[in-house]
C-alpha cells in the first residue's frame with residue numbers, strides 16, 4: 001500500500017514537472033502562520049496543472065454515478081491532461097473555485113499540498129496559463145492594498161475586493177517572488 005502511494009506521488013511530481021517544474025515555494029501563508037511544508041515528510045507541495053471539473057459529474061457517464069450537485073454541491077477537482085483528478089478540499093483558499101466561474105474556465109496551475117492516503121488538494125496559490133504565460137489569480141482591495149482569496153467584502157474595510165489576474169513574477173525564473181507586501 002505504502003509503495004502504491006509513493007508511486008502515485010512520484011508520478012504526480014513528474015506530471016507537475018512537465019510544465020513549469022515543481023515550485024517548492026509554499027510561500028508564507030496570508031494569515032501569517034509559518035509555512036509547515038517541512039513538518040512532515042508525507043505532506044507534499046506540488047504544482048498541479050489542469051482544468052476544474054466536477055468529479056461527481058465526470059463519473060456519471062463511465063460509472064453511472066448519479067450526481068446530486070444541486071443538493072450536495074459540486075466536488076470541484078483539477079483534472080490534469082493525463083486524466084488524473086485532484087479534488088479541492090473545501091477550504092478558504094479554494095473558495096473562489098465555487099464562487100467565481102473564472103476559476104473554472106481557465107487552464108490553471110495550482111500550487112497545493114497533498115496529504116498521506118488522499119488525493120485531495122489544499123490550495124496554496126492559483127495561477128493561470130494564457131498564451132504560454134503564467135498569471136497570478138487573486139483578489140485585491142485597492143483601498144487597503146491587501147490581497148484576498150475570494151470575492152466579497154474586504155476583511156479590513158468591507159469594500160468589495162476586485163478580481164486580479166497579473167503576470168506572475170516567477171514565470172521566467174522559477175524563483176518565488178519575495179514574500180511580503
Ligand SMILES: [Zn+2]
Nearest residue numbers: 054057069074
Ligand atoms: Zn457537480
Ligand SMILES: [Zn+2]
Nearest residue numbers: 141144154157
Ligand atoms: Zn479594504
